Amino acid sequence: GAPVLKNTAAYNLLDLFVGSEGTLGVIVEITVRLLPIPYGASVTGLATFNSMQALTSAVQRIQASGLYPSMLEALNRVSIEALDQYENLDLGARGSQALLIFQLDVAVDGALEVAKQELQAAGAVKVDVTADVERTKEIIKIRQDVFKAGAQYGRLIVEDIAVPLGSLATVVARAEEIAEKYQQRLLLLGHAGDGNLHPDFILESTEGPIPAELDAAIAELLTYVISVGGTVSAEHGIGSLKKKWVDQQLSPAVVQLQKQIKQVFDPQGILNPERKV
Numbered sequence: 001g002a003p004v005l006k007n008t009a010a011y012n013l014l015d016l017f018v019g020s021e022g023t024l025g026v027i028v029e030i031t032v033r034l035l036p037i038p039y040g041a042s043v044t045g046l047a048t049f050n051s052m053q054a055l056t057s058a059v060q061r062i063q064a065s066g067l068y069p070s071m072l073e074a075l076n077r078v079s080i081e082a083l084d085q086y087e088n089l090d091l092g093a094r095g096s097q098a099l100l101i102f103q104l105d106v107a108v109d110g111a112l113e114v115a116k117q118e119l120q121a122a123g124a125v126k127v128d129v130t131a132d133v134e135r136t137k138e139i140i141k142i143r144q145d146v147f148k149a150g151a152q153y154g155r156l157i158v159e160d161i162a163v164p165l166g167s168l169a170t171v172v173a174r175a176e177e178i179a180e181k182y183q184q185r186l187l188l189l190g191h192a193g194d195g196n197l198h199p200d201f202i203l204e205s206t207e208g209p210i211p212a213e214l215d216a217a218i219a220e221l222l223t224y225v226i227s228v229g230g231t232v233s234a235e236h237g238i239g240s241l242k243k244k245w246v247d248q249q250l251s252p253a254v255v256q257l258q259k260q261i262k263q264v265f266d267p268q269g270i271l272n273p274e275r276k277v
Contacts, residue, residue: 016261021237022272024265040106044071044136045129047119048096052076052176052188055098056169058122059192062102063165065118067111071103072193073143076176078202079150079189083142086149091142096125100192101143107131143189147200150187154204159218161225162196162234174224175199182217196234223248238276246277 017024049055052074059072075083077097084092091099100119104111112129119127130136150156163171172188179186179201190197199221201214222232222245232245247255258277265271 019237021239021275023262023276025271038105040108041131042103042105042136043107043112043129043131044101044103044139045115045127046091046139046142047100047102047124047127048091048094049098049100049123049125050095051123052098052172053169054123055100056172056192058100058119058124059168060165061118061122062115063193065114067104067115067118069102069193070105071101072191073101074188074190074192074197075099075101075143075146076172076186076188078185078187079146082149082153082187083146086152087142087145089142094125099142100124101139103136146187146189150200150202153185153202155202155206156187157201157203157210157214157218158236159199159201159221160196160234160236161199161222161230161232162194163225163228163230165195167228167230168192168195168197171197171225171228171230175221178217178221178224182213184214184217195230240275243275 017027047055047058049058055074059074062069062072075098077092080092080096080099083089102115104115116127116129128139130139147156147158161171175188175197176186178184179199185202187200187202188197189200201217203211203214225232226245226249232249233242238246250258255277262269262277
């Protein structure tokens with residue numbers, strides 16, 4: 001680190017430590033840079049679609065339009081049903097199968113019109129956009145409450161994947177096919193703007209081991225994600241549960257390199273052992 005905005009004199013240890021899950025060292029102090037709130041009015045909205053595939057098409061169109069949204073959150077039919085029941089809403093009106101929540105930090109002239117055009121061109125059934133502070137809070141709360149809404153049905157087994165944006169629609173379809181194949185209820189949501197999805201399986205039983213059929217569903221999904229160039233862990237980390245997938249996702253050369261780096265920083269193997277590598 002340095003008190004300047006650019007610095008290439010040293011190795012970038014910051015990026016090496018971010019995501020290392022305590023395997024390379026203990027972080028005792030963090031300095032963050034604060035940014036001012038962007039000048040201008042922000043707008044928030046939601047759009048409903050007849051399918052998750054239409055929603056992912058809308059995401060790709062918006063990103064290619066030059067709008068640069070700060071939020072693009074996707075929710076599937078099960079998520080919508082759970083939220084309608086949990087918050088007494090009517091998001092699933094007219095048979096909506098997918099919901100997109102979006103936000104523009106600064107809406108320049110013409111931005112709303114472009115957003116609406118792209119959403120409708122992708123098949124949006126309904127588009128609701130607002131600059132009102134209270135209505136914005138209501139829309140944001142919908143996304144914040146989705147895990148609580150899903151948990152009313154039972155225990156959530158939360159997955160965390162990311163895929164190339166061009167593969168987003170096919171991965172979404174495959175996830176729902178796998179859930180149906182193994183007769184699992186799937187709460188599918190995620191940060192669609194960066195290809196990060198959370199396929200969350202719902203177990204009615206709140207205790208006990210994960211059933212074999214759910215293990216099989218997760219294994220098939222993660223194998224497919226790797227096959228399209230995705231990752232089995234986008235932001236939640238590897239930990240112990242996903243350690244077995246590291247060798248499948250990474251090449252032997254990369255795995256060996258990670259072990260060598262671990263040896264440099266932790267020659268005695270005492271820092272969060274049996275994780276990451």
